[in-house]
Amino acid sequence: xxxxxxxxxxxxxxxxxxxxxxxxxxxxxxxxxxxxxxxxxxxxxxxxxxxxxxxxxxxxxxxxxxxxxxxxxxxxxxxxxxxxxxxxxxxxxxxxxxxxxxxxxxxxxxxxxxxxxxxxxxxxxxxxxxxxxxxxxxxxxxxxxxxxxxxxxxxxxxxxxxxxxxxxxxxxxxxxxxxxxxxxxxxxxxxxxxxxxxxxxxxxxxxxxxxxxxxxxxxxxxxxxxxxxxxxxxxxxxxxxxxxxxxxxxxxxxxxxxxxxxxxxxxxxxxxxxxxxxxxxxxxxxxxxxxxxxxxxxxxxxxxxxxxxxxxxxxxxxxxxxxxxxxxxxxxxxxxxxxxxxxxxxxxxxxxxxxxxxxxxxxxxxxxxxxxxxxxxxxxxxxxxxxxxxxxxxxxxxxxxxxxxxxxxxxxxxxxxxxxxxxxxxxxxxxxxxxxxxxxxxxxxxxxxxxxxxxxxxxxxxxxxxxxxxxxxxxxxxxxxxxxxxxxxxxxxxxxxxxxxxxxxxxxxxxxxxxxxxxxxxxxxxxxxxxxxxxxxxxxxxxxxxxxxxxxxxxxxxxxxxxxxxxxxxxxxxxxxxxxxxxxxxxxxxxxxxxxxxxxxxxxxxxxxxxxxxxxxxxxxxxxxxxxxxxxxxxxxxxxxxxxxxxxxxxxxxxxxxxxxxxxxxxxxxxxxxxxxxxxxxxxxxxxxxxxxxxxxxxxxxxxxxxxxxxxxxxxxxxxxxxxxxxxxxxxxxxxxxxxxxxxxxxxxxxxxxxxxxxxxxxxxxxxxxxxxxxxxx
Amino acid sequence: xxxxxxxxxxxxxxxxxxxxxxxxxxxxxxxxxxxxxxxxxxxxxxxxxxxxxxxxxxxxxxxxxxxxxxxxxxxxxxxxxxxxxxxxxxxxxxxxxxxxxxxxxxxxxxxxxxxxxxxxxxxxxxxxxxxxxxxxxxxxxxxxxxxxxxxxxxxxxxxxxxxxxxxxxxxxxxxxxxxxxxxxxxxxxxxxxxxxx
Numbered sequence: 001x002x003x004x005x006x007x008x009x010x011x012x013x014x015x016x017x018x019x020x021x022x023x024x025x026x027x028x029x030x031x032x033x034x035x036x037x038x039x040x041x042x043x044x045x046x047x048x049x050x051x052x053x054x055x056x057x058x059x060x061x062x063x064x065x066x067x068x069x070x071x072x073x074x075x076x077x078x079x080x081x082x083x084x085x086x087x088x089x090x091x092x093x094x095x096x097x098x099x100x101x102x103x104x105x106x107x108x109x110x111x112x113x114x115x116x117x118x119x120x121x122x123x124x125x126x127x128x129x130x131x132x133x134x135x136x137x138x139x140x141x142x143x144x145x146x147x148x149x150x151x152x153x154x155x156x157x158x159x160x161x162x163x164x165x166x167x168x169x170x171x172x173x174x175x176x177x178x179x180x181x182x183x184x185x186x187x188x189x190x191x192x193x194x195x196x197x198x199x200x201x202x203x204x205x206x207x208x209x210x211x212x213x214x215x216x217x218x219x220x221x222x223x224x225x226x227x228x229x230x231x232x233x234x235x236x237x238x239x240x241x242x243x244x245x246x247x248x249x250x251x252x253x254x255x256x257x258x259x260x261x262x263x264x265x266x267x268x269x270x271x272x273x274x275x276x277x278x279x280x281x282x283x284x285x286x287x288x289x290x291x292x293x294x295x296x297x298x299x300x301x302x303x304x305x306x307x308x309x310x311x312x313x314x315x316x317x318x319x320x321x322x323x324x325x326x327x328x329x330x331x332x333x334x335x336x337x338x339x340x341x342x343x344x345x346x347x348x349x350x351x352x353x354x355x356x357x358x359x360x361x362x363x364x365x366x367x368x369x370x371x372x373x374x375x376x377x378x379x380x381x382x383x384x385x386x387x388x389x390x391x392x393x394x395x396x397x398x399x400x401x402x403x404x405x406x407x408x409x410x411x412x413x414x415x416x417x418x419x420x421x422x423x424x425x426x427x428x429x430x431x432x433x434x435x436x437x438x439x440x441x442x443x444x445x446x447x448x449x450x451x452x453x454x455x456x457x458x459x460x461x462x463x464x465x466x467x468x469x470x471x472x473x474x475x476x477x478x479x480x481x482x483x484x485x486x487x488x489x490x491x492x493x494x495x496x497x498x499x500x501x502x503x504x505x506x507x508x509x510x511x512x513x514x515x516x517x518x519x520x521x522x523x524x525x526x527x528x529x530x531x532x533x534x535x536x537x538x539x540x541x542x543x544x545x546x547x548x549x550x551x552x553x554x555x556x557x558x559x560x561x562x563x564x565x566x567x568x569x570x571x572x573x574x575x576x577x578x579x580x581x582x583x584x585x586x587x588x589x590x591x592x593x594x595x596x597x598x599x600x601x602x603x604x605x606x607x608x609x610x611x612x613x614x615x616x617x618x619x620x621x622x623x624x625x626x627x628x629x630x631x632x633x634x635x636x637x638x639x640x641x642x643x644x645x646x647x648x649x650x651x652x653x654x655x656x657x658x659x660x661x662x663x664x665x666x667x668x669x670x671x672x673x674x675x676x677x678x679x680x681x682x683x684x685x686x687x688x689x690x691x692x693x694x695x696x697x698x699x700x701x702x703x704x705x706x707x708x709x710x711x712x713x714x715x716x717x718x719x720x721x722x723x724x725x726x727x728x729x730x731x732x733x734x735x736x737x738x739x740x741x742x743x744x745x746x747x748x749x750x751x752x753x754x755x756x757x758x759x760x761x762x763x764x765x766x767x768x769x770x771x772x773x774x775x776x777x778x
Numbered sequence: 779x780x781x782x783x784x785x786x787x788x789x790x791x792x793x794x795x796x797x798x799x800x801x802x803x804x805x806x807x808x809x810x811x812x813x814x815x816x817x818x819x820x821x822x823x824x825x826x827x828x829x830x831x832x833x834x835x836x837x838x839x840x841x842x843x844x845x846x847x848x849x850x851x852x853x854x855x856x857x858x859x860x861x862x863x864x865x866x867x868x869x870x871x872x873x874x875x876x877x878x879x880x881x882x883x884x885x886x887x888x889x890x891x892x893x894x895x896x897x898x899x900x901x902x903x904x905x906x907x908x909x910x911x912x913x914x915x916x917x918x919x920x921x922x923x924x925x926x927x928x929x930x931x932x933x934x935x936x937x938x939x940x941x942x943x944x945x946x947x948x949x950x951x952x953x954x955x956x957x958x959x960x961x962x963x964x965x966x967x968x969x970x971x972x973x974x975x
Contacts, residue, residue, distance in 0.1 A: 074913060134879055137861065137879055140839065140861075141857075141861060141876055141879075143835075143839075144828070144839055144966070145874065146893050146896045147893055148960075148964075149941065149960050149962070149964075150892060150893060150940065152962055152964070153962075156834070180891060181892075181894070181936065544835060545833070545834055545836045548834055
C-alpha cells in the first residue's frame with residue numbers, strides 16, 4: 001500500500017466517522033442493555049416490568065423538614081397538599097396521590113358511580129329487609145358519630161355504604177401513616193407523595209421534564225427549611241445517565257491529560273506526543289461509530305469504557321516511537337517489531353472478540369468497541385504514522401530510565417519461576433477458599449450512587465410500595481378468563497390470610513371484577529318496586545326523613561341497566577393505574593401479577609397454591625429470579641473469559657510457533673490474572689461481571705508486555721528501548737485505568753480497578769519471568 | 779339637698795366603678811387560667827345527653843350514655859340508648875363497637891384531617907391542651923370562671939367545609955355543654971352532667 005493511499009483512506013474514514021457521529025449518535029443509559037436475555041417467561045415479565053411497567057413510572061416524592069419534637073409539621077402537610085394539587089393539573093402525570101381524601105375526590109366520584117358493580121358488598125341479602133335495616137341502623141349511628149359530617153353527603157344515595165367498602169378495599173395495606181391528613185414517614189419528618197408519569201420509565205427526557213416540573217411546582221410553595229427529594233426508577237435512570245456522562249467525560253479527560261504528560265516527559269518534545277495521540281483518537285472515533293452503526297445506539301458505559309481504550313491504543317505508537325533506534329527510520333523499526341506489534345494488536349482484539357459473542361447487548365458493545373478501536377489504532381500506527389512522522393522529531397534523545405540493569409529486589413530468573421509459581425498457587429488457594437467471591441446482587445450492576453439507592457429504598461418502604469420479593473403470577477388466554485381465575489385465587493388467598501400464612505396481597509380482580517361477577521351483582525339488585533317496598537319496611541321506627549333515600553332507589557334502578565364495566569373505563573384514576581399495574585397483556589395472553597406481603601413460609605404458600613389445582617398459577621421469589629439472572633450472567637461471563645483466553649493462547653502460538661515460547665508469554669499473564677482475583681478476594685471486593693470483562697482486557701494488555709519481553713533483542717540498546725517503551729505504555733494504561741477507578745459509577749470503577757491492578761501485576765510478572773538476552777538468542 | 783341626687787348619683791357611679799374594679803379580675807379571666815384548670819383534671823366520668831338535629835332526620839336523634847376521660851388522650855363515649863355503641867379514642871386510633879349491630883371497626887384518626895380536628899376539639903379541651911386547640915381553631919373565651927364559654931372557629935378550609943363552629947360551655951374545670959354546628963346546618967348539642975346515668 002502506498003503511503004499516500006493509506007493517509008488518504010485514513011483521512012476519508014475519519015471524516016466519515018466524525019460526520020456520522022455528529023449527526024446520528026444516540027446515547028443510551030438503559031441498564032437493561034447489561035441484563036441477559038430472559039431465560040424464562042417469568043424473567044421476561046420481570047424485565048419488561050423493570051423497563052416500562054407501571055412501577056417504572058412511579059416518582060416517589062418526599063418533602064423533608066425535621067421537627068425538633070418529632071411531631072409532623074403542619075406546613076409540610078400543607079405543602080404536600082398544594083404540591084399534589086398543582087401536579088394533578090399537570091398533563092404529564094397520570095395520577096398523583098398523597099393520601100388526602102380531598103385529593104381522591106375525582107376517584108371517589110367515579111367509584112361512587114360504579115359502586116354497584118365494583119363493591120363486593122353487593123349480594124342479594126344486603127337488599128332484603130334484614131340487610132337494609134342493619135345498614136340503616138349503622139348509617140344512623142355513623143351520622144351521630146364524628147364521622148357523621150363526612151358521611152352525610154353520600155348517605156341518601158348510599159345507605160348500604162358501598163363507597164366506604166370500596167375505599168377500604170383501595171386503602172393500601174401497610175401503606176404510609178396518615179398524619180395531618182396526608183402521608184407521612186413513620187418518624188414524621190417527611191411528607192410523602194406518589195406521582196405516576198404518563199411517559200414510560202425508560203423515556204429519560206420525559207422523566208427529567210417531569211422531575212423538573214415537580215421541582216418547579218415545589219419551589220413556588222416550599223415552606224421555610226423544607227427540601228424536596230424525588231426517588232424512583234425514572235429519577236434513578238436520569239441521575240445514572242448524568243453520572244455516566246460526567247464520569248465518561250471526566251475519565252477521558254484525566255486519562256488524556258495524564259497520558260500526554262507521561263509522553264511529554266518521555267519524548268521531551270511535543271511532536272511525537274501529538275502523533276502518538278492519532279491512533280488512539282482514530283481508534284475511539286472508529287470504535288464508537290461502528291458500535292453506533294451496528295447497534296443503532298451507543299451505551300454511555302461503552303463511551304466511558306473508551307477511556308481505557310485510549311490507554312491501550314497509545315501503547316502502539318509508543319512501542320514504535322520509543323523503540324525506534326536513534327536515527328533509525330520508522331520503516332526499519334517496524335521491520336524489527338512489526339510482527340510483535342501485530343500480535344499484540346490481534347491478541348487484544350481476540351480477547352474482545354469473546355465479548356462480542358455475548359448475548360448481552362451491553363457487553364457486545366464493549367467487545368465491538370475494543371476490537372474496532374485497537375485494530376484501527378494498530379492500522380494507523382502501522383500505515384499512517386510512518387507516513388506522517390517527520391524523521392527529525394525523533395532525533396531528540398529520549399529520556400533514559402534506569403531499566404538497563406536488573407532492578408534491585410528482582411530475583412534472578414532461575415528463582416523467579418518457582419517464586420511466581422508459588423505466588424500463583426497461593427493466589428489460587430485464596431480465590432478458591434473465598435466465601436463471597438461473587439457479588440450476586442442485581443441492583444449492584446446499576447450505575448447508581450449508594451445514596452440514590454438508599455433514598456429509593458427508604459421511600460419505597462415508607463410508601464408501602466411493594467418491595468415485592470414474592471409475586472404470584474396467574475396466566476390465562478384472555479382477560480375475562482384471567483379475572484375469573486383471579487377471583488377463585490382470591491378465595492384461596494383469603495383463607496391463607498385468615499390462617500396468618502401471609503399478611504396480605506394485591507389482586508386486580510378485587511378492584512376489577514370479571515364480567516361474570518358483575519353479572520351476579522347486577523342480578524343481586526332488586527327491581528324498583530320491590531326495593532321501595534323493602535326499604536319502607538326496613539325504615540319502620542327509624543327517624544329518617546321520608547323520601548330521603550329516593551336517590552338510592554334511583555341509583556339502584558339505573559345500576560340494573562348499566563353496561564358491563566371494562567378496565568379501560570377506569571384509566572387515569574388511582575384504581576385504574578393499580579389495575580394497569582397488576583393486569584398485563586403479553587404475547588401469549590394475559591398475566592395477573594399478585595404481589596404478596598408478609599410471607600411467613602414460602603414453601604407452604606407454594607404448596608397451598610398447588611393444592612388449589614388452578615392451572616398456570618405460579619409463586620415467584622423475585623430475589624431468587626434476580627439471583628438466577630445474575631448467576632446466568634456470570635456463567636456467561638466466565639465462558640466468555642475462557643473463550644477469550646483460549647483464542648489469545650492460540651493466536652500467540654500461531655505467531656510464535658513454539659510451545660515453550662507461548663508458555664513463557666502466557667504464564668505471567670495468567671499468573672497476573674489469578675493474582676488480581678486473589679487481591680480482590682482478600683480485600684473483600686466482590687466480583688461482578690465487569691471485573692471479568694476488565695480481566696479480559698488485562699489479559700490482552702499483559703500479553704503485549706510479555707510478547708515484547710520475549711521478543712529477540714539485539715543488544716543492550718534494543719533492550720533499553722524496549723524497556724522504556726513498555727514503561728511508558730504501561731504507565732499510560734495505568735493512568736487511564738486509575739481515571740476510571742476513581743469514578744462514581746460502580747461498573748466503571750470495577751473495570752478501572754481491575755485494569756489498574758492487573759496492569760501492575762502483568763508488567764511486574766512479565767519482567768520477572770522474562771528470559772535474559774542470552775536465552776533469547778539461543 | 780338639691781345636689782343630693784347628684785351626690786347620690788356620684789356615689790352610685792363610684793360604687794359602680796368600685797364594682798367594675800372588683801370585676802376586673804373576672805374580665806381578665808384568661809384562656810391560660812382555664813386551660814390550667816382543665817389540665818389539672820386527671821380523669822373524669824360523666825353522663826351525657828346528646829341531641830342531633832339534622833335535615834336528614836324527621837325528628838331529632840337523642841343519644842344517652844356515659845363519657846369517660848383519662849389524661850391526656852383517652853376518651854370513651856358509651857352510647858346506651860337508643861342503641862348500644864362504645865367509641866374508644868386512644869392514642870390516635872378510634873375503635874367503634876356497636877353491640878346492637880354486633881360489629882366493630884377501627885380507624886386511625888389521622889386518616890381524615892377533619893375528623894381528627896373534630897375529635898381534637900373535645901380531647902384537647904378536656905386535656906387543657908391550648909397549643910393543639912389553636913393549631914386547628916381560632917379561640918375566643920367569654921364569661922367568668924363560674925360560667926365560661928369557649929368558641930372554636932376552624933382555621934383551615936378543609937375543616938370549615940364540615941364544621942362551622944364549636945361552642946363549649948362550662949364552669950371552672952367542668953365542661954357542661956358542647957354544641958357543634960356543622961356547615962350543612964346540622965347541629966348537635968351534648969349536655970354533660972357529673973351524675974351517674
